[in-house]
Amino acid sequence: MKIWKSLLIVLMVLVNLAFAQPSFADRPKFSKNPDYIEVTKALKELSQTKDAQTQVEGLTPEEIQKRTEELTLQKYALETGINWGQCDNQTGNTIAVYGKTPNDEEDEDAVYDNNLYFLANGQSTENNWDCDGIYLANDVKVANFTSSPNGQGQELTGPAALKILDGTQLVIKTNPDTAAIDLNVPTVKVLNSKTANWFIPDISQAIINTRVPNAPSNQS
Template sequence: MKIWKSLLIVLMIFLNLAFAQPSFADRPKFSKNPDYVEVTKALKQLTQAKKAKTQIAGVTPEEIQKKIDELEFQKYALETGINWGQCENQTGNTIAVYGKAANEEEDDDAAYENGLYFLADGQSTQNNWDCDGFYLPNDAQLAALTPNGEIQEFTEPVAIKIPDGSKLTIKTNPENAAIEINIPNAEIVKANEVNWFIPNVSQALIDTRVPNAPIEKS
């Protein structure tokens, strides 16, 4: 009788290990995520600059700390398995954002790695729907991506790419109408640098589009 009980216990342990193992195997390998590598690199550089009290032109110690705080939260989000970004529109206009539809995740025949969707003013993209960034209209100006926040103008179409694990807030500066964002490590990309559809259109045309991005319900 004792032998059968012992065998039963061994069998239960074996079955438990057999079913539990995949849960460990499925853990996200965040250290290999390109966004995690970039976030860690940027965080290290800013932290070293702060410790060494290195002056960055046009950036106050308080602003450096704010960027460090944002990067630390991005790093934590990626470490806890959040592999998507969220975009919030506070510009006063419709904006074009990039992301994948659920039925496009495994479409090998797609011309681009993501789609272009339209997000109405005051809306945020849905949780778990990966917003990769947004399109900058050809008549728009961009601020806050340079150390001193100077206004940037572009002679060719560009998009703004954000890392996973971050929430992008897009605003319009009321004084100069420039687009401002809160992500310090966002990246300006051109059509020849990423497989995204980056058109050459104005804000007026985007305002005529019907909003169709998946959004958070209030």
């Protein structure tokens, strides 16, 4: 009798595990990703602008269309499970990028939410490693950027951290005429020490150029 009871208990445990296994395999819902929420909201605002046939100050219809297309692809990337961004350095200098540790281990004693790495010229960050954004040195300018899909392009001077959305490949180049930084992505979020727990030092590009590149990277 005891044997049958023991077998019954074992059978019940196995059945419970069989039904519970799919729930263990469930991936986090992309709809809860902050980047997905932000992209969806921005697309809705741009769609309303186009439907109402109103002119956004400082933006041409072509620029609105370009931003809509960019956000549409970012939204699709997030829906298909791409939860990382990539940074491609074509500036002619070493740049500083933000990201987690390569092995994704959580450090309970970490002072900041991510780490600052150095990416050599001609390299892009490694596939599947999430580049959260780039550091802008105190003597470097971005000539034309916007922190909002409906925003007008403006000039930005560091020090600052520029955050990109998951699913984005950010290409950073130096404009040969102005020496300012050009970004291929129309919208980036500007962070400072008051808005994010990121390490944002007040240093020059010359100091960054002296650092040993240590970002997980691919040859570009």
